[in-house]
Amino acid sequence: MTIKTYVIKKAREAKAAARKLAILPTATKNAALIGMAGALTARTEALLSANAKDLEEARHHKLSGALVDRLTLNPKRIGDMAAGLREVAALPDPVGRIVSEVRRPNGMRVVRTRVPIGVIGIVYESRPNVTADAAGLCLKAGNAVVLRGGSEAIHSNAAIVKVLSEAGAAAGLPKGCVAFLDSPDRRAVMEMLKLDGLIDLIIPRGGEGLMKTVTKNSRIPVIKHDKGLCHTYVDEDADLSMAQAICFNAKVQRPGTCNAMETLLVHEKIATVFLPKMIAEFQKAGVEIRGCPKTRAIVPGIKRANEKDWTTEYLDLILSVRVVKDMDAAMEHIARYGSQHSEAIITRDSVRSQRFLNEVDACAVFVNASTRLNDGYQFGLGAEIGISTSRIHARGPMGLEELTTTKYIVLGEGQLRE
Amino acid sequence: MTIKTYVIKKAREAKAAARKLAILPTATKNAALIGMAGALTARTEALLSANAKDLEEARHHKLSGALVDRLTLNPKRIGDMAAGLREVAALPDPVGRIVSEVRRPNGMRVVRTRVPIGVIGIVYESRPNVTADAAGLCLKAGNAVVLRGGSEAIHSNAAIVKVLSEAGAAAGLPKGCVAFLDSPDRRAVMEMLKLDGLIDLIIPRGGEGLMKTVTKNSRIPVIKHDKGLCHTYVDEDADLSMAQAICFNAKVQRPGTCNAMETLLVHEKIATVFLPKMIAEFQKAGVEIRGCPKTRAIVPGIKRANEKDWTTEYLDLILSVRVVKDMDAAMEHIARYGSQHSEAIITRDSVRSQRFLNEVDACAVFVNASTRLNDGYQFGLGAEIGISTSRIHARGPMGLEELTTTKYIVLGEGQLRE
Numbered sequence: 001m002t003i004k005t006y007v008i009k010k011a012r013e014a015k016a017a018a019r020k021l022a023i024l025p026t027a028t029k030n031a032a033l034i035g036m037a038g039a040l041t042a043r044t045e046a047l048l049s050a051n052a053k054d055l056e057e058a059r060h061h062k063l064s065g066a067l068v069d070r071l072t073l074n075p076k077r078i079g080d081m082a083a084g085l086r087e088v089a090a091l092p093d094p095v096g097r098i099v100s101e102v103r104r105p106n107g108m109r110v111v112r113t114r115v116p117i118g119v120i121g122i123v124y125e126s127r128p129n130v131t132a133d134a135a136g137l138c139l140k141a142g143n144a145v146v147l148r149g150g151s152e153a154i155h156s157n158a159a160i161v162k163v164l165s166e167a168g169a170a171a172g173l174p175k176g177c178v179a180f181l182d183s184p185d186r187r188a189v190m191e192m193l194k195l196d197g198l199i200d201l202i203i204p205r206g207g208e209g210l211m212k213t214v215t216k217n218s219r220i221p222v223i224k225h226d227k228g229l230c231h232t233y234v235d236e237d238a239d240l241s242m243a244q245a246i247c248f249n250a251k252v253q254r255p256g257t258c259n260a261m262e263t264l265l266v267h268e269k270i271a272t273v274f275l276p277k278m279i280a281e282f283q284k285a286g287v288e289i290r291g292c293p294k295t296r297a298i299v300p301g302i303k304r305a306n307e308k309d310w311t312t313e314y315l316d317l318i319l320s321v322r323v324v325k326d327m328d329a330a331m332e333h334i335a336r337y338g339s340q341h342s343e344a345i346i347t348r349d350s351v352r353s354q355r356f357l358n359e360v361d362a363c364a365v366f367v368n369a370s371t372r373l374n375d376g377y378q379f380g381l382g383a384e385i386g387i388s389t390s391r392i393h394a395r396g397p398m399g400l401e402e403l404t405t406t407k408y409i410v411l412g413e414g415q416l417r418e
Numbered sequence: 419m420t421i422k423t424y425v426i427k428k429a430r431e432a433k434a435a436a437r438k439l440a441i442l443p444t445a446t447k448n449a450a451l452i453g454m455a456g457a458l459t460a461r462t463e464a465l466l467s468a469n470a471k472d473l474e475e476a477r478h479h480k481l482s483g484a485l486v487d488r489l490t491l492n493p494k495r496i497g498d499m500a501a502g503l504r505e506v507a508a509l510p511d512p513v514g515r516i517v518s519e520v521r522r523p524n525g526m527r528v529v530r531t532r533v534p535i536g537v538i539g540i541v542y543e544s545r546p547n548v549t550a551d552a553a554g555l556c557l558k559a560g561n562a563v564v565l566r567g568g569s570e571a572i573h574s575n576a577a578i579v580k581v582l583s584e585a586g587a588a589a590g591l592p593k594g595c596v597a598f599l600d601s602p603d604r605r606a607v608m609e610m611l612k613l614d615g616l617i618d619l620i621i622p623r624g625g626e627g628l629m630k631t632v633t634k635n636s637r638i639p640v641i642k643h644d645k646g647l648c649h650t651y652v653d654e655d656a657d658l659s660m661a662q663a664i665c666f667n668a669k670v671q672r673p674g675t676c677n678a679m680e681t682l683l684v685h686e687k688i689a690t691v692f693l694p695k696m697i698a699e700f701q702k703a704g705v706e707i708r709g710c711p712k713t714r715a716i717v718p719g720i721k722r723a724n725e726k727d728w729t730t731e732y733l734d735l736i737l738s739v740r741v742v743k744d745m746d747a748a749m750e751h752i753a754r755y756g757s758q759h760s761e762a763i764i765t766r767d768s769v770r771s772q773r774f775l776n777e778v779d780a781c782a783v784f785v786n787a788s789t790r791l792n793d794g795y796q797f798g799l800g801a802e803i804g805i806s807t808s809r810i811h812a813r814g815p816m817g818l819e820e821l822t823t824t825k826y827i828v829l830g831e832g833q834l835r836e
Binding site: 022110115118196200201215219221242245254335357358361364365366367368369370373380390392395409413415 | 671
């Protein structure tokens with residue numbers, strides 16, 4: 001079987017499964033998710049031994065410690081995957097939810113209701129927990145899923161999908177509803193991206209290279225989970241101790257995430273008071289500071305930030321700092337260098353905060369809070385498949401509802417078009 | 419200037435304009451739309467003389483009568499464009515509308531609010547009225563627009579855009595917010611589809627070739643307004659006189675539209691009673707009938723329907739007819755041949771109608787009503803830019819709200835990520 005035939009076969013099975021999944025009762029889907037959770041923990045041994053193969057190859061290929069860590073399964077992580085599936089089972093089912101309902105002058109009732117999207121393709125890099133998380137969310141929203149994980153995790157992912165599929169089938173899910181492309185052939189992704197008649201949506205999760213490949217080659221709609229180059233602007237009217245706590249949290253709490261702060265912008269009026277203490281706290285936590293000329297004049301001895309720093313998502317304990325003339329200059333900087341992800345202003349001035357909220361273009365804009373809070377759980381969505389940086393369909397944290405679409409239902413008594 | 423440079427220049431101007439448009443007050447946008455409407459009628463002579471150039475070239479290239487008709491402007495059609503802009507001005511502004519608002523356990527308020535998408539690219543074929551309609555809807559929703567109409571209408575479209583731009587600028591709209599690619603070079607579309615950093619959404623309106631070109635080549639998200647291969651299923655429990663009226667309306671009222679019926683499915687139990695009268699009425703209206711073997715046994719002398727008929731969107735006074743064993747067979751036929759556009763069942767049986775509504779996958783599903791009613795005005799959206807056949811972002815009639823996206827606004831008092 002050629003790689004093309006293989007991918008088409010899997011996608012066809014997923015499409016057939018999607019039609020059945022779309023009309024499954026909520027109880028059946030929930031029972032399946034709970035069954036899958038139980039099966040994952042029950043088969044911990046099998047999962048660990050599959051994972052051991054991936055880890056051995058990772059060592060053989062001399063992958064970095066960080067990558068090996070992301071790849072590693074252990075009983076705790078398997079338990080977390082299972083707990084995630086149980087949480088999704090407990091969430092309300094978005095399918096069938098009524099978005100709007102009107103009675104028109106001609107008497108017909110027009111009801112807009114939530115339905116599954118159909119078949120969702122997930123293209124992701126090495127973390128094997130994504131396999132269970134993404135499959136669980138897609139299934140709960142009534143979608144079949146075609147998974148294509150990184151080749152480093154291929155044995156782990158295949159083992160997880162086998163467990164999920166068997167438990168799903170036992171609970172009455174249609175065959176093929178969790179498809180996994182287990183060929184190491186890299187052309188599998190390219191073939192997948194051509195199947196706009198079979199796959200309805202592609203969600204890529206990973207680095208810049210993956211995003212570019214998918215955006216350039218997909219004939220299927222794409223919702224990107226792309227990078228975050230996030231700023232915090234400390235205004236002249238900020239509560240400086242609050243500002244210090246928020247900025248520290250935004251940078252240090254988990255620097256490798258897309259909603260971590262990469263650049264700190266500080267109003268020139270408070271820079272001489274704020275920056276020395278702030279930078280000292282960062283340096284104590286091991287954060288490397290790269291400053292604009294004014295920052296370096298205030299806090300001597302720090303590295304110079306150059307143009308490239310403003311455009312870099314460090315994902316690390318590095319922070320660029322720029323002193324700005326006013327909020328307009330801060331917003332100009334954000335518009336020019338930001339990635340429309342998570343942007344914050346720290347201020348007590350409500351006129352200025354209102355302007356910042358209105359005028360800054362990002363999937364989430366914060367006043368007096370850490371950009372790290374841009375997250376589906378924090379926002380109350382119950383779960384998230386990621387943070388969409390796309391502007392259409394879903395923007396920001398993407399929960400179960402964003403994994404559905406709508407359908408118009410019209411109830412008539414003989415209405416005609418005049 | 420190369421065609422690439424030219425398209426990028428226009429898109430950059432549109433992007434700069436979009437940032438300003440996004441925060442314009444509703445009153446300014448409405449005044450601009452009303453000003454544009456007045457300018458279109460005031461400059462009827464100039465528009466007609468530009469249109470005359472297109473019509474002369476159309477005759478020179480021997481375009482069909484139907485195409486020449488679509489292309490033709492006259493004072494009535496110009497008045498209709500102006501009236502359309504005034505109607506859009508009168509609609510509520512979707513920007514700033516609150517989608518949801520929650521207070522989270524940590525005290526932060528999370529508000530999801532509607533914002534413009536940004537820059538919308540419209541690629542369309544010959545009708546010049548689309549230029550004013552699409553620009554008006556996009557602007558009202560706070561978006562800049564890059565228009566690429568069919569080359570047959572290039573003089574008319576350029577003249578319309580000139581009138582709209584001048585009136586818009588006079589009313590305070592930012593320069594470049596209605597961009598028009600007036601180069602006849604066909605590569606302009608291909609260059610446009612590459613600009614995923616500048617254009618946020620592409621809406622193609624036109625035939626199958628255009629849809630394929632755009633889907634295959636766009637790096638920008640696409641919302642398709644694609645074909646409709648729509649069915650009406652007359653159930654064994656249908657009110658047959660209602661069924662006859664609905665089917666006639668669905669086929670004959672305006673056969674060239676995407677929501678017109680192309681295939682009639684009839685339950686075998688009522689076929690002998692229903693079909694002779696129904697088909698006679700169709701034939702009297704000049705509809706050519708192509709039937710399955712059972713249909714032809716009931717009504718002799720009609721043409722045979724072959725496999726190709728089930729997959730053809732006639733857009734004409736032609737109808738394929740198939741007698742089916744039951745509703746499941748009808749739904750199978752629809753799932754196999756339909757385009758998920760507009761599907762109807764005629765029945766008095768509420769259990770069956772409920773199943774049909776649930777199980778048939780389409781952007782709009784009707785009980786006891788004509789598929790021709792799948793329309794933004796009919797559904798109460800106030801206006802529509804078309805009917806989306808995409809499954810994400812907007813599905814079915816696409817109004818002002820579907821020309822926006824959302825942004826999360828978070829109001830905190832020092833909240834951190836734990």
